[in-house]
Amino acid sequence: MTGEGRRIARVLLDSPLPQLDRLFDYALPEELGPVVPGVRVKVPLRTAGRVVDGYVIEIDAESDADRPLSEVDSIVSSVPVLTDALYRLARRTADRAAGSASDILRLAIPKRQVRVEKAWTADAETPVPSPEALAKAGDVIDRYSGLRDVLDGAGRAAVEAVPVLEHGHPGWTALVAAATAHTLAAGRSSIVVVPDHRDLDQAMTALEAFVPTDAIVRHDARQSNPDRYRAFLRTLEDAPCVVIGNRSAVYAPARAGLVIVWDDGDPLLSEPLAPYVHARDAALLRQEQEGSALLIAGHTRTTDAERLVQLGWLQDVRAARRILPRVQLSTPQELEQGAARMPSSAFRSARDAAAEGPVLVQVARPGFAPSLVCADCRRPARCPQCAGPLGARTRGAVPVCGWCGRAARTWTCPECSSTKLRLASSGSERTADELGRAFPGIRVIVADGTHPITRVDDKPSLVVATRGAEPLADGGYRAVILLDGARMLQAPDLRIGESCLRWWSNATALAAPGAPVHLVGIQGPAAMALATWNHAGYARAELQSRAPVHMPPTVRVAQVEGTSASVRAAVEAVRALGLPAEAVLGPVPLADDDGRVRALIRFEYGAGTAVATTLRAQVIADAVQRRRGKGRPTRASLALRLDILEPEI
Template structure:
């Protein structure tokens, strides 16, 4: 009779791609019962060291079958990696050709012993009062079909009503109401927002919706390590809760009945760390796995979401009674009039009359005084003589300072005409406030940008000059909104710049008071028409139609393959078996860097149906190159081959 021994299959917490799999370890008897999902310490035979890991599976086998290393210790008995989180992280990593441990590193905080010892894990289930649920149902009823989506675990793209934040129909109130209804049904919710400003607004809406504060769990980068770990432990409990946070909160280990993402076009929802997964893609995978309700809410519609709507994957949900801002277009022809400098007369007169009654918002593209300078003689851009960065000025007569290295350029001379005189070529938020302050005598001027954050302004006469995304909330809404620098914004070298501008302008227009004018200055064409008629989804459809023949995202998926010439060639050769179209691969082309050996880069375009096969093939190539490097066949400070799927558009 053969004896059996216990086996633990452990996922190592390691960034090495060749270690992204489960390893078998023997569980010694002295460790006792080891639950699934706990942290353990295990030896790495080849490295001669001990690393952290998570117990994913438990099994047993005969002692004599094979030699196995033993689990050294159990770090904690708290199961921080439940099965649903492991399966979600594995699927997300496989889709992005990345490592599961890289996903888990974003989700599971570092252990805090004091917090863990004080955690009981038995919070009492709480539900909102009947009056709060009734109020939530009224808000949900203002959107056609939203109640059915929440009740049936459906998927929807929701066009938020563009009203002031305090209005009970605003986007924050909508998410709070959906979460309250889900909590009333005994299920948890995950509400994902891009930044701390949206997070604070949503927390305020949850408080106003009558939701018990004990059920609200905040996931926020501003939290301390103990606060983050305490919030994570609360989300492990069986009692339903509402998780509110930034992009990583989409992985919260709750049994979600609702996942809602606000403003999915915001680049802050894209993870800057490997494997670079957008919260939108993780939410889609999670909904498919858990069959929870899924909402993408926004004032605009991204091409990614519109593609899913067109394919019938998402339901198009709109308000039963649409409330549209009053958008006034100031065309480029109007800007050419002699009296129009930066703001046409119609927008100027509207802003001046509105400023006598309450706050007026003026949106600009850039912060600072003069972010860019040019030669006063030949108009050549002024660049830093040390690094080539753009020179800017903090105020009139100030020493030019490089925007990249921060060095002053006291003795600057133009390399084209040798002139030493500079001219202010652009107006930032501070220069705009200075100029408008002279044109609006007696009116308080408020600057809101990254250097001067302002969360809220009172319902009093004021002129608020804000950069895009930094607009404060106005009590009662702005009496007028003026959107400047539109042509400059649209000139950015970005495939989605029209989409991004429409999102910036729509979010600013939503801050206006009912009936207040919204002036878009100097822009015409499809983007301006979409804002004026509030048909952002139609603009997204038109963008998709233009990108489809070019196989550009999101009509197709794109992978970036970078490494040495030999490693990239081997990685691309592995794709030959997939029978991709002849024009699927673009490149490779050299990468400008000081690395040796030189690195090259290639793009691979493929349909969504081939995504799993392409990701698996490229991941296998990355692992093969990593193993070869480890064996001494190549030595480099950087990985011989790196792969990134669904890259950001500027990198195209």
């Protein structure tokens, strides 16, 4: 506190309203006693006539005691849960995404649990990895050229993980555990961000072999509120730790010496709530703010990471001794035949490998037959109620709509009036049914969202799994068959090639050493990248093809939705910044929406601050105008999202 006079607190309100995304001055009455920045408070909001939650950001004093100020109503807790570093990260991240800092903090700071807070002592001892663990960590780190220098010199790197299994665990988990053990030995904390609970469980198992258990802080959406708050309080302590969790773990307030983002191409790392910040972008901002080391690691290389490598912002780190899987592509003869879903070469590999152990068969979709067509004219079968796709849950079952769930017992083709249906696709269950007849006497295991399986034994079996749901196999899979590649590549998504390569590569990494991997039914750049394990080259080629047409990530893209007038005003405000005419796409009407339109605005990274600030100002002005109008609208007339990757692009 500086100066003498009336004590004031500058408070950030916990409110979704964009016009309240700033600091408000409140007087601190003497009866509240000492107040420190970062504590939760309740303050009155005069315009709403109610008390709202907030965080004290600054404590100051002013000599002008005549300035009318509302007083802080109460101190919710004396624990300063919002550190200065976390607030600055939230503010900077929100500004880059044209959002509110309170929306970021809502992801970072759990709800208060009084009993947990009262039992908290903040006296954790400084954990130290054992000499044996450090020696093992050093061996893993030295497998990657330049990785030790990145860790010791607080550098930034894109790391291509070796696609191997180590002692029954994915090799990438050893990389993550070794890097965090090395950082912990230097007395610094680590933040590890992974896409989902499967990755989290696998990484936790590896961490326990490298660092003391009491140093691991799990940040998991599946945790109970008390457990999550207990873990959060541990990250406020001075003792270093290893924080590992899903996308919001990137905001953990521990003073990090290392931040790791695993598999940054996974869409689960993109926050679905406003302001929609990707964990990779938050990690980049955090590294720049704190000066920690940063690893963007994966089996594949996203175009986002490769762009930063090309700019020199990330160092390219690969294994000193590369291990390439045995990937076999379909031959031209097999592609010409086209009818067989599993060609003879893949069938023979699966048959021979299944006699020795588990074989992985990756498919595109779950269920039995996710889509049906007319048996006569091949027109896709649609629900007569909502026009959703019809599918079959079992052979001969009544067709069911995939959107509304209604049964179509009396379906008739609107094109040819036929009442007969034909199975047009094979899901995991239908594939398992077909393989069970083709491989008599072999266990067939289905692994998908409905049948979650994390591990299978080393006995002969066929494991039919959807992408991302592949279980680990003891000793690795004796063969991997990647089906439905052509169907996967047909998705209307700008990044579908990247996504397919990531799905295939992650499945390939589960194979036993020397096991064959068959990519069935396709060739082309993505297939060749898998066969040669040249993911960086594929990402570079993708960047080169997108640059002439100004598609992300060569540029940033903002999506503006709202009424025609509000979107037009936002577009004109951005044009005033000097963006070229071709920077704006639209506005175009939104389907089945009441007069609302959408516009896309493409801009260079250097113009990001100006564009984000301008668009945010338009959102605030729109919100204030609606507030002053009569009535209460049911939805905002202007919605904003930056760095989108929607299929509509």
